[in-house]
Amino acid sequence: MFTIFGVPSGALFGQLLIGLINGSFYALLSLGLAVIFGMLNIINFSHGAQYMLGALTAYLLLQVTGLGYWPSLIIAPIVVGLLGIAIERFFLQWLYKLDHLYGLLLTFGLALIIEGVSRHYFGTAGLPYTLPDSLQGGRNLGFMFLPNYRAWVIVASLTVCLGTWFLIERTRIGAYLRAATENPTLVRAFGINVPRMITLTYGFGVAIAAFAGVMAAPIYNVSPNMGSELIIVVFAVVVIGGMGSILGAIVTGFGLGVIEGLTKVFFPEASNTVIFVIMAIVLLVRPAGLFGRRA
Amino acid sequence: MRKFLGLAALAATLVCGTASAQQINVKVGVLTDMASLYADDTGPGSVVAAKMAAADFMKDHPNVKVEVVSADHQNKADIGVQTVNQWIDVDHVDMIADVPNSGVALAIAPVIAQKNKVFVASGPASSDLTGPKCQPTTVHMTYDTWMLANGTGKAIVKNGGDTWFFLTSDYAFGHALARDTSAVVKANGGTVVGEVAHPINTSDFSSFLLQAQQSKAKIIGLANAGGDTINAIKQGAEFGIIAGGQKFAGLLVFAPDVAALGLKTAQGLMFTETFYWDLNDGTRAWTKRWDKERNAPGKLPSMNMAGVYAGTMHYLKAVAALGSAADGKAVVAKMKAMPTDDPVFGKGSIRVDGRALHPAYLFEVKKPEESKYPGDLYNVRATIPADEAFRPLKDGGCPLANG
Numbered sequence: 057m058f059t060i061f062g063v064p065s066g067a068l069f070g071q072l073l074i075g076l077i078n079g080s081f082y083a084l085l086s087l088g089l090a091v092i093f094g095m096l097n098i099i100n101f102s103h104g105a106q107y108m109l110g111a112l113t114a115y116l117l118l119q120v121t122g123l124g125y126w127p128s129l130i131i132a133p134i135v136v137g138l139l140g141i142a143i144e145r146f147f148l149q150w151l152y153k154l155d156h157l158y159g160l161l162l163t164f165g166l167a168l169i170i171e172g173v174s175r176h177y178f179g180t181a182g183l184p185y186t187l188p189d190s191l192q193g194g195r196n197l198g199f200m201f202l203p204n205y206r207a208w209v210i211v212a213s214l215t216v217c218l219g220t221w222f223l224i225e226r227t228r229i230g231a232y233l234r235a236a237t238e239n240p241t242l243v244r245a246f247g248i249n250v251p252r253m254i255t256l257t258y259g260f261g262v263a264i265a266a267f268a269g270v271m272a273a274p275i276y277n278v279s280p281n282m283g284s285e286l287i288i289v290v291f292a293v294v295v296i297g298g299m300g301s302i303l304g305a306i307v308t309g310f311g312l313g314v315i316e317g318l319t320k321v322f323f324p325e326a327s328n329t330v331i332f333v334i335m336a337i338v339l340l341v342r343p344a345g346l347f348g349r350r351a
Numbered sequence: 352m353r354k355f356l357g358l359a360a361l362a363a364t365l366v367c368g369t370a371s372a373q374q375i376n377v378k379v380g381v382l383t384d385m386a387s388l389y390a391d392d393t394g395p396g397s398v399v400a401a402k403m404a405a406a407d408f409m410k411d412h413p414n415v416k417v418e419v420v421s422a423d424h425q426n427k428a429d430i431g432v433q434t435v436n437q438w439i440d441v442d443h444v445d446m447i448a449d450v451p452n453s454g455v456a457l458a459i460a461p462v463i464a465q466k467n468k469v470f471v472a473s474g475p476a477s478s479d480l481t482g483p484k485c486q487p488t489t490v491h492m493t494y495d496t497w498m499l500a501n502g503t504g505k506a507i508v509k510n511g512g513d514t515w516f517f518l519t520s521d522y523a524f525g526h527a528l529a530r531d532t533s534a535v536v537k538a539n540g541g542t543v544v545g546e547v548a549h550p551i552n553t554s555d556f557s558s559f560l561l562q563a564q565q566s567k568a569k570i571i572g573l574a575n576a577g578g579d580t581i582n583a584i585k586q587g588a589e590f591g592i593i594a595g596g597q598k599f600a601g602l603l604v605f606a607p608d609v610a611a612l613g614l615k616t617a618q619g620l621m622f623t624e625t626f627y628w629d630l631n632d633g634t635r636a637w638t639k640r641w642d643k644e645r646n647a648p649g650k651l652p653s654m655n656m657a658g659v660y661a662g663t664m665h666y667l668k669a670v671a672a673l674g675s676a677a678d679g680k681a682v683v684a685k686m687k688a689m690p691t692d693d694p695v696f697g698k699g700s701i702r703v704d705g706r707a708l709h710p711a712y713l714f715e716v717k718k719p720e721e722s723k724y725p726g727d728l729y730n731v732r733a734t735i736p737a738d739e740a741f742r743p744l745k746d747g748g749c750p751l752a753n754g
């Protein structure tokens with residue numbers, strides 16, 4: 057094949073595909089964050105811990121009840137989503153009228169507690185979680201070997217992302233939610249139970265994070281640290297995409313995954329930092345983010 | 352009358368003075384990684400090992416009082432240096448132990464030397480600690496990158512693995528390990544076809560593994576450790592690395608890592624270590640006690656934790672022989688003069704450049720069907736005697752070697 061900048065084209069396409077796969081995780085997580093911030097005005101710093109809880113729940117479901125990957129994909133988000141609802145009811149609902157900082161501090165504290173407790177019981181080396189049998193193996197695409205599971209990751213996250221975007225932007229219930237964010241009093245006057253909608257929205261955002269966690273369990277190390285490693289990058293993604301924009305989160309997530317993948321080929325030592333460099337540039341040029349609405 | 356009372360008081364204090372002259376107070380600080388990628392290979396397990404050494408020593412030497420403190424360096428050199436400064440200046444710590452992460456170790460070694468305290472480095476790997484960066488107050492226990500390269504690298508090249516691609520952790524340790532292993536590979540007739548450096552604590556290796564696959568090298572050398580090695584091997588299985596005919600060479604693998612990977616994924620991995628809990632009766636008995644103290648079922652002790660125990664015991668013996676822990680250089684000189692003997696490493700010695708010498712072992716991970724009980728992970732493939740396992744004194748480049 058031909059070479060681009062000294063790298064064989066086959067290698068490059070392979071890296072682009074890997075970048076898309078990583079981008080799927082960024083997109084899923086930043087989607088949850090964008091939904092929560094856009095709708096609730098809460099900066100949910102415990103998002104990474106909730107992602108980790110999703111993976112941990114899948115692991116525990118396997119160990120304790122023998123339930124495998126496919127049931128866990130449904131059960132774990134529901135369980136962690138319920139936990140999210142509890143957090144919202146007990147802690148977050150008192151903070152909506154206050155400065156953003158309080159929500160950030162509270163959720164950050166919750167993240168530390170959740171991760172610390174998990175670390176105490178499970179250590180940091182990681183817990184084993186095997187690929188489901190139906191998704192084992194892969195196909196040789198000529199320029200790379202694509203594991204079936206990673207292909208599934210792209211498909212699943214695209215489905216969830218686009219489904220969520222459609223739900224919020226194109227359905228009636230999504231319209232109620234967006235209206236409730238802008239003017240809760242008026243929407244309540246129409247008889248819509250705004251507090252319940254907000255609670256369910258937070259639970260939904262958390263459930264998306266847990267869903268990403270279950271998908272990550274077979275390929276990344278299930279360890280109490282897995283969330284904190286990812287969450288900083290995800291915040292950068294959300295900032296670049298625009299804090300309240302759903303579409304921005306999805307597009308930026310996938311896009312930055314690809315850019316990070318390319319960096320790993322040409323300048324691997326910088327692969328940790330390239331997203332933050334881009335964030336700095338975007339904030340200088342467009343402070344609201346690429347798709348952001350607020351100034 | 353006053354003069355008589357004054358003389359009587361003076362006499363009384365003199366009598367009291369001589370009676371308690373033998374009391375020695377020592378403070379040991381375990382600087383380790385409590386929560387990140389090396390926490391299961393060192394961390395709380397290392398603190399337990401240090402406390403065991405202190406308790407064992409105090410039992411036989413009632414006039415010595417040993418206190419053990421600990422801190423988390425979070426794999427950051429600046430936090431390590433800050434902690435060491437505070438420990439020595441404010442908290443009167445006499446000896447720093449463990450310190451996984453060669454970057455932190457290389458940063459604190461000159462600080463400890465300048466303050467004339469002792470550094471029992473049982474955690475870091477870089478062979479520079481007894482090479483160009485050696486100090487008269489540093490003792491390097493357990494292992495180093497030269498030993499790993501020589502033990503594992505030579506065995507694999509002799510077995511037919513003559514083309515290598517390195518996955519290197521991008522800091523002092525990874526580069527030292529890749530450098531030492533490349534030298535061994537080339538010296539034994541192999542070639543290094545490529546290398547890629549990844550940031551420490553990477554969770555996704557897919558991109559780097561793809562590059563390794565495309566290099567077509569027979570052996571993918573993992574010049575990293577802890578969580579990074581586990582992730583690389585796990586994801587390698589997913590990308591069909593082994594099925595494609597390539598093999599992983601785990602250049603630094605600890606027993607807790609193998610337990611985390613599971614035998615199905617880790618079987619066949621060959622690497623060099625200096626301690627295994629099931630090696631002999633001495634190690635088994637020590638592990639039983641460690642397990643009780645650690646009180647976290649299912650965890651295994653690593654060679655680093657054994658190094659903390661052995662290093663601390665030998666340090667305390669030297670302090671007791673000298674009568675005081677105040678002069679770090681003198682204590683280390685005494686440590687080098689006395690032969691070492693403990694249940695974890697057996698008999699050994701400490702060389703003039705600070706290198707602790709004892710046998711090393713080439714281990715191979717068992718197949719799942721070969722494992723008869725929990726923790727039964729390794730087969731011993733070879734024993735490397737102490738005088739062959741470590742780099743010869745003249746090759747190190749340590750100024751102390753000439754004196």
